[in-house]
Amino acid sequence: MYSAVRSILFRMSAERAHEWILAALSRAPAAAGWFAPRVRAPESLAQTVLGLPFAHPIGLAAGLDKNGVAIPAWxxxxxxxxxxGTVTPRPQPGNPKPRLFRLIEDEALINRMGFNNEGARxxxxxxxxxxxxxxxxxxGINIGKNKATPNELAHEDYLLALEQVAPFADYLTINVSSPNTPGLRDLQSESFMLDLLKAIEPIRSRHSLPLWIKLAPDLPNDEIERIVDALATSPFRAHLGLICTNTTIERPPLSGRYRDETGGLSGRPLAARSTExxxxxxxxxxxRLPIIGSGGVFTAEDAYEKIRSGASLVQIYTALIYRGPAVVGELVRGLDELLARDGFANVGEAVGIDVKG
Structure with missing residues (x-):
């Protein structure tokens, strides 16, 4: 059924289709069930991560529903x-359109949305x-800074956004890795992250919220190692996790007509690097820190590879655009089968099994 709807949506511009779907799901959340059977998660996929009970590892990544208009449908x-999210303290329109592009042959997207959202309030x-x-x-609520806020005042934006949305979140994600806000990725340093974590700790502890730091795939490997070690040895590690990764500005060989557009690339071409x-x-x-794997997950095998590489949880976005709502159940059922095939009683036993010291 979704293939017929997709053929209609793909005749629209990517952003128009995106807006149309969000509006439809906002008005009729039950419509999500028309395209997929109800997902029944087996006990083998349940786990507790940073104090939260997850029925299975598959979640929706930030970016698809920036303003939380279709939460019941998801x-x-x-x-x-x-x-x-990403949610900023003040509303902002984002970058000029067009700013979202399908690379159909690559099962990928390029976006330069620019944190377009209604604002935290x-x-x-x-x-x-x-x-x-x-x-x-x-x-989870993903928060970021406004484009007009200089980096030296960025911590104030994160505090303002956090104060507004914290009462409604089960966890918070700190976005310092989007390629579409100028200078944002410069905040991916040990010193800024640790200073920010210290600044927001009173609000975080008041609401007992786990925090996730979302990293870019374009960081050098040794820099990733330094950042992770700094966070893993920090006083905040007990309630801290990592999301690997955001979109990439790198361009592997691509076939889609929009392959030369600027912005962050997501989907299948990102899979190998995000898993790395x-x-x-x-x-x-x-x-010492749990990980959410995100980037290029289309099949249960893709999700399983990220889990075996160290991810406790997995997020998808682009696969939902190309495969439709049924992909969630496919991933859940497939993961259960893969765990059974390899003799794991539960998903926790498989997390990081392929990572050597």
Whole structure:
């Protein structure tokens, strides 16, 4: 059924289709169930990570639903956790259009959205309404700084956004790795991250929130190792995790007509590098920090590779665009079969099994 809908959506521009889907799912969350059977997670996939109980490892990555308009629909699709955002303290329109492009032959996307969102206050109001409806599920909120805020004042933006959305989150993600906000990736340093973690600790502890740091795939390997070690030895490590990775500005060989557009590349071409970063981070963390693997996951085998490389959880985005809602159940069922094939009683036993000291 989704293939027929996709053929219609792919006649629209990528961003128009994106907006249309979000509007439809916002108005009719149950429509998500028309395209996929209900996901039933086997006990073998359940685990607790940073104090939160995940029914299975598959979650929705940030970026697809920046303002949290379709949260009930994502849970209906079967995701065990949903991450919205990136949310900035003040509203901003993002970069000029067009800014989202499909590379159909590559099963990839290029985006230069630029943190377009309604701002933390508006998102918080929407989340309060959703809570009143009794919608339950693990919700992550990804926060970032406004484009106009200079880097020397970036910590103030993260604090402002956090103060607004923290009451409605199960976890927070600190985004310092988007390629579409000028200078943002310069904040991927041990000193800035540790200073920021110290600054936001009073708010974080008040709400008992786990924090995830989202890393870029374009960092040199030795820099990834230094950052991970600094975080893993910090006073904040007990409630801290890593998301590997954001989109990439690198361009492997691509076939899609929009391959030369600027912005962050996601989808299949990112898979190998994101898994490599998971492996590097896992080795450096030495089980002191959990990892969410994100980038190029389309099949259960893709997700399983990230898990065996050190990821406890896995996020998808681009696969949902190309494969539709049924992909969530396919990943869950496939992971259960792969664990059984390899003799693992539960997913936790497989996490990092391929990573050597």
């Amino acid at each position: 849970y209906r699709m079967g995701f065990s956790f949903v991450e919205i 508006a998102v918080a109001r929407r989340l309060e309404q959703i809570r009143q409806l009794g919608i339950h599920g693990i919700l 970063v998971v492996r590097i981070a896992s080795r450096a963390a030495q089980k």
